[in-house]
Amino acid sequence: MIQIEVLITAVLFLSVILFSSRHFYYSELKQFAKRIETRHGINLAGLNFSFEQMVYFISLPSNIPLLKKAGQEDVVIRFDYGSLLCPRVSGIEVVVETGNEHMSLAYLPIKDFRLPTLDKMFEEGKIDEKAYLKLSAAKLMEAETIKEIKEEVYQQIRRNREPSV
Amino acid sequence: MIIQGWPLYLFALLIAILANFIRFKGGTFFNKSILVVAAFALLSLQLLSADIIYFRQLAFLLIAVATLAFRIPGGLLSAVIAWGVLLGYGDREWNVLFHYLLFAAVIHATGYLIRKVRSERRQMLSMLVDNAKQLNVFKEVSFAMQQTFQMEKLLQTILTSVTAGHGLGFNRAMILLNDEEETKLTGVMGTGPMTAEEGYTAWEEIARNRYELKDLIAIKTEETNTDRSLNERVKKLEIPLDQPNFLTKALASGKPLHIENPTEKGAPLRSFAEQFHMKELVVFPLINQGVKVGVLIIDNPVNKRAITAGEIDAVLPLANQAAIAIHHSRLYNKIDVMAHTDGLTGLLNQRAFQSALTEHFPDDREGYLSLILLDIDFFKHFNDTNGHLLGNDVLIQLAQVIRSSIRKSDKAFRFGGEEFVVLLPNTTKEEAELIAERIRSSVENTIFPCGEKQPGGCLTVSLGVAAMNGEPSNQPTCLVDAADQALYQAKASGKNKVFLA
Numbered sequence: 001m002i003q004i005e006v007l008i009t010a011v012l013f014l015s016v017i018l019f020s021s022r023h024f025y026y027s028e029l030k031q032f033a034k035r036i037e038t039r040h041g042i043n044l045a046g047l048n049f050s051f052e053q054m055v056y057f058i059s060l061p062s063n064i065p066l067l068k069k070a071g072q073e074d075v076v077i078r079f080d081y082g083s084l085l086c087p088r089v090s091g092i093e094v095v096v097e098t099g100n101e102h103m104s105l106a107y108l109p110i111k112d113f114r115l116p117t118l119d120k121m122f123e124e125g126k127i128d129e130k131a132y133l134k135l136s137a138a139k140l141m142e143a144e145t146i147k148e149i150k151e152e153v154y155q156q157i158r159r160n161r162e163p164s165v
Numbered sequence: 166m167i168i169q170g171w172p173l174y175l176f177a178l179l180i181a182i183l184a185n186f187i188r189f190k191g192g193t194f195f196n197k198s199i200l201v202v203a204a205f206a207l208l209s210l211q212l213l214s215a216d217i218i219y220f221r222q223l224a225f226l227l228i229a230v231a232t233l234a235f236r237i238p239g240g241l242l243s244a245v246i247a248w249g250v251l252l253g254y255g256d257r258e259w260n261v262l263f264h265y266l267l268f269a270a271v272i273h274a275t276g277y278l279i280r281k282v283r284s285e286r287r288q289m290l291s292m293l294v295d296n297a298k299q300l301n302v303f304k305e306v307s308f309a310m311q312q313t314f315q316m317e318k319l320l321q322t323i324l325t326s327v328t329a330g331h332g333l334g335f336n337r338a339m340i341l342l343n344d345e346e347e348t349k350l351t352g353v354m355g356t357g358p359m360t361a362e363e364g365y366t367a368w369e370e371i372a373r374n375r376y377e378l379k380d381l382i383a384i385k386t387e388e389t390n391t392d393r394s395l396n397e398r399v400k401k402l403e404i405p406l407d408q409p410n411f412l413t414k415a416l417a418s419g420k421p422l423h424i425e426n427p428t429e430k431g432a433p434l435r436s437f438a439e440q441f442h443m444k445e446l447v448v449f450p451l452i453n454q455g456v457k458v459g460v461l462i463i464d465n466p467v468n469k470r471a472i473t474a475g476e477i478d479a480v481l482p483l484a485n486q487a488a489i490a491i492h493h494s495r496l497y498n499k500i501d502v503m504a505h506t507d508g509l510t511g512l513l514n515q516r517a518f519q520s521a522l523t524e525h526f527p528d529d530r531e532g533y534l535s536l537i538l539l540d541i542d543f544f545k546h547f548n549d550t551n552g553h554l555l556g557n558d559v560l561i562q563l564a565q566v567i568r569s570s571i572r573k574s575d576k577a578f579r580f581g582g583e584e585f586v587v588l589l590p591n592t593t594k595e596e597a598e599l600i601a602e603r604i605r606s607s608v609e610n611t612i613f614p615c616g617e618k619q620p621g622g623c624l625t626v627s628l629g630v631a632a633m634n635g636e637p638s639n640q641p642t643c644l645v646d647a648a649d650q651a652l653y654q655a656k657a658s659g660k661n662k663v664f665l666a
Contacts, residue, residue, distance in 0.1 A: 003218065003219065003222060005169055005170060005173060005219075006219055006222040006223055008174060009173050009174060009177045009207070009223065009226075010177075010223065010225070010226040012174055012177045012178060012181070013177040013178075013180070013181050013203075013204070013207060013226065014181075014226070016177075016178055016181035016182060016185070017181045017184065017185060017200065017203075020181070020182060020185050021185050021189075023185075024185040024186055024188075024189055025189050027189075028189035028190055029189075048369060048372035048373045049372055050330065050371060050372040050375055050376070051375065052329065052330035052371070052376075052377070052378075053330055053334075055294045055297045055298045055301065056297065056301060057293065057297050059300075059301075059304065082287075083283075085197075085200070085233055085234070086188075086193060086196050086197065086200075090287075107290065107293075107294050109291075109294060114330070115372070116365055116368040116369040116372050117369070119365060119368065119467075119468060120365045122468075123361055123365075123467075123468070123469075130192070152375075
């Protein structure tokens, strides 16, 4: 018979491991980015990036009712973590959610989220592929980047849309 | 000292937080090791309190974590270690080891199933992303290709789609086109950098301005001087197809040719690769309905990323579409030239004249357009005396004389029958008169077949000259009428003359 205290201890241990892992993962990414910023004199927040590798699953402009009625606040970014136990961001999924309806709209794999400055540093041997991925993940997870992605996706939804009849 | 209840929970909480704080600082192995160490530390606490019951039960947590982290070896090792510790404390129940191993097997099986489902999902997502991207690129490129029949714009669209990150994302691409007889490939256009530095500058610019594929296509097709250093080299390329080489191989097979380490291969390829500093390249044959239109060559000189089979497959539909578009553009251009060229003399025809007249007619008082209308003197007599076949030869020769007597900016047309017209943009009446006189004199001094049988002993022409500026009251047709009147006066006053309107 398993002791209730053992059960509580195990559940507590695993819950903390699982539910706080993403927070600590992001904190470590930020700390790592800071170290690189100091060492190489760059400012991650100011680095240029483009949305060019964002892949849309729906042909835009679209007349799908859910997209037509979606507002910018309905565009939601979901981080795709590779594993539950050892989370690493493998991409972001852009979803449109209005009430109970939701639709997966676009996906950006982290390996395709390239930044010119990091590309150059990688080419010059200042960072390796692992460091590149950590830095691009840190950039991608920044609140400002997420905001810009939301705005960009919303613009794409709205662009060239034919007026409703 | 027995640690149970709240102190145990608190310890579990602290050790979990500490583990999470540390484990992301290293790689995957380090991360997983810290997890196992944390579970083991929690378990070790029970050793301190010598509580074998708690230890025996908490060992399941260690086995679960170790199995999830290191799969079968982790499960086996943790089960054996936990059981070994129990043995050391005098707990000799064999079935405990059996339970541990069974538990590890269940955890491993569950983990395996979850990993399998996740892996399949990831694979599906990856395929979906690749296919969606191809479709998006194909859609935008097809749209851009539909907008033009102009070869230059078409080629730029194809190259931009292959190289833009929004497109297929290769660093560099170039197109070589076959001549009509399929004897040699000539470099026509390239997009991309010659050096990595150039590439990063362009990439930074694209990222800063957030250009999309359609923006890049628009920019590249508008600019005439993009990627100059690459294009200077590409345009000098002339590769004969009579000797076997890597390009003939791709064209003969009709399939993409992926070449790694080109500098270690045969002479033509080595020299080509060295010229463009290529470490790896793919040659796509552009073939439509059996016609070998040319080749598309791609490589990654900036990020030096290896080209995968999947990436090659992604280019194929675009290469096929490009072959069709280039072939159609060539046919269109051929027909367009035929539609605007006089079949006998090779000069532009009446249809082309009407367009050119409207195009060059000045739109302000400062601009001038002059026109020379000329007609062979006594041409009916020539045909009646020497026959129409010789008459045609004379028209061909006269066209050559006119061509050689006018300036580069002037345009000569066959107006109809034995009448010709020369359009002189940005030219005053006085300048036009000089050119008309040059034509008249050249014709008079040229020996035409049976020219001596003409009245006066040689073949001559009469010319009427008119000029107009862009006064609102002036119309293109008025210019033709004025030149026609002048020509009539030249004829009436004895022929072989230039008359001004």
